Amino acid sequence: MAEIKDPENTIVMELKDGTVTIELLPDVAPKHAERMKELARAGAYDGVVFHRVIDGFMAQTGDVEHGNADKEFNIRRAGTGGSELPDLPAEFSKLPHDRGTLGAARSQNPNSANSQFFINFKDNHFLNGQYTVYGRVVSGMEHVDAITRGEPPASPDKMISVKVAADA
Structure with a gap:
């Protein structure tokens, strides 16, 4: 596991194959970083599936309303919801959508991000300036690379647990 420099702004995600450590970027996207921690x-996020996983592109998850495999679950509804909290305003920056960065998923409205996010499998610079970047994988990217593909996957992988490192 990577050395954790700022535990309050580090997410520890457990996947089936191991631990993924994510450094949040509160200086770049404070509202998005705060929402993920909240x-x-x-x-x-515990038990929520990766409902949209496109090889060579990204893995999307975070539908806390319809995506929890441990509760009443229908994969066809996963990806259509968010949290009960209000949507977030866009926090676009000059940070590129490089491999391992965390982007805020949203509808066509730039100010509609809520709980869903994606992790880029590769540099996806065509997304730059259109989706908020608010974190980056600092260790465990090989576990992200191993997430089952599909839109949706027939047997989706899930986030077993997601914690703020300061609380772990």
Whole structure:
């Protein structure tokens, strides 16, 4: 596991193959970083599936409303919801969508991000300036690379647990 420099702004995600450590970027996207910590602390991401995983592109998850495999679950609804919290305004920056960065998923409205996010499998610079970048994988990217592909996957992988490192 990577050395954790700022535990309050580090997410520790457990996947089937191992631990993924994510450094949040509160200086770049404070509202998005805060939302991820709030939902992680509430346990909202625990058990949520990766509902859209496109090889050579990204893995999307975070539908805390319809994506929890441990509760009443229908894969066809996963990806259509968010949290009960209000949507977030876009926090676009000059940070590129490089391999391992965390982007805020949203609808066509730039100010519609809520709980869903994606992790880029490769540099996806065509997304630059259109989706908020608010974190980066600092260790465990090989576990992200191993997530089952599909839109949706027939047997989706899930986030077993998501915690703020300061609380772990």
